[in-house]
Amino acid sequence: ELEGQGYQQFQCSRDRDGYYWRFVTPSVRLLDSQGRLVATLGADFAFTGSDGSLLRAKIVASEATSTHSRLKNVLFKVTAHGKKRGQLSSFLWVRRTSAKGGIPQTVCSSSHLSEVIKVPFSATYAFYR
16 A cells, blocks of 8 residues: 555636536655655556556546545556566556545636646555556
8 A cells, every 4th residue: 555645637628518627637646654655646547666667547446426525436457567567567456545635626617717727635545466
């Protein structure tokens, strides 16, 4: 298990139903119990180990509900491993739990159209073989 700290990035967008915050990407540092950087989570749900190993993942399951102040718990399935073998190369699943923050608390409106915001976020990530 690793503690994730960072932000979720959103952009104010509009469609035929109105204005909404569109999720863009996470930017999360994954730390061990001593606070050392083990990996990062970035665009397209790519987990990159501090040794250069890489996992690409997609969300395959999530809680039925979330709240206005926290993201859902989710299960990622690894879809690809990077070419370099390393600390992340043997994992097949990643579970995100205990999320705090990560949800925009401001209203997306015409005056914010195309604006990008970074919402502070933390969660626990567990890696499984």
